Amino acid sequence: MYALVDINNFYVSCERIFNPTLRNRPVVVLSNNDGCVISRSNEAKKAGIPMGAPTFKYKEKFQELGIQVFSSNYALYGDMSNRVYRILQNYTLNLEVYSIDECFLNLHDFSRHSLGAYGKKIRQEILQKTLLPTCVGIAPTKALAKVANHIAKKFPELKGVYLIDTDEKRLKALKWLNIEDVWGIGRQMSKKLKANGVHKASQFIELPDEYIRKQFSVVGLRLKKELEGISVLGLEEIQTKKHIATTRSFDTTYTDKEYIKERITTFAVTCAQKLRKQKSTCQVVTVFIYTNRFNEKQDQYSRSINVSMPYPTNSDIELAKCAQKGLDLIFKQGYHYKKAGVIVGGIAPEHGKQFVLFEEEPVKHRTLMQTIDRLNSKYGTQKLKLASQALDKTWKMNQEHLSPNYTTKWNEILEIR
């Protein structure tokens, strides 16, 4: 049996912990740059604020309805997430951190007769120790645990915990569940399914295997098995990432190559730092650029390219060089660029690097990078930069509604007091 523990309206709930006046009031949290809504309290959902609502279109509505608005505060959310996972680790080490606010637990060590009670206990402990409300869904497969969690969320009388442990309950749940709410069925798939008269999860599992395989590939087929109660998705405990990305939308569009080159360089450096932090190297750098897809009047252009390196590295200098080379290959003059990014792949551990026959990373880099990291951690991130990064500029995000870093910066809190 699997449990899915999911923190309710996570970012909003984090803001509420330290600001009790927000309780029972409509609250939303915005994305980077305050661009759009990415977390909503139940009150905000009821008020008709959709997920992904662009801030500029909803500003008046926020005011009208007295909705409290926050910029995203990842220092706070990341720290609260860690606290929750430390609690869960006391229950079992057999867990998969699925996202910042969701965690799968494998419950095979737990007594089958009291799974519901365990769910309640977990929920209660998290609430007591962090003030974060969660829902717990328990079922024989991960996809069904998702379903159970969804039910726990929708029916308050269940008090946040639902257990699917019989076929009867499973079928009842699937008859109730709308097809678009099934984990793994997104916009395209539900459109196709509804066009064929499939509106409920129960109808999906009645479709023949061959049909699902053909229309939705093995991914769809696996999902069918999972919903039938046959577990095919295991717990993915390994936490090594396959890609690490640093990407941003710009405040406005830019046509100047030098500007974009500077941004790309900084993204590459950030990727290198993320790699060093987790003691990894990479061997492929992907660079991409986009125009503004929302502006239909402008000519659209988007391209990405992979640049392979001769040896695995996590050096700022190597990655910056490589990313700049990639940009040179894809940049086209005359377009208005709105977004760019750098993604590194071919990730491997720093130690036990593969032996390279002809080329070696310059040894100097390793000690240089260690020094840079040390100075930056002492004097603030990005104090020490490469010359190809802009020295005079700091790229500030739009964050008009940022809350204090309650749990990680005590001096800030004391100042407020």
Next chain:
DNA sequence: TCTGGGGTCCTAGGACCC
């Protein structure tokens, strides 16, 4: 004027091999 960022996995098609 103003629409996020960071991930995963799969498939199709092309280049290449013998």
Next chain:
DNA sequence: TCTGGGGTCCTAGGACCC
């Protein structure tokens, strides 16, 4: 008139997730 079969690997693009 007639032009093989069976592979691998890589990339771009698309679907999905939170």
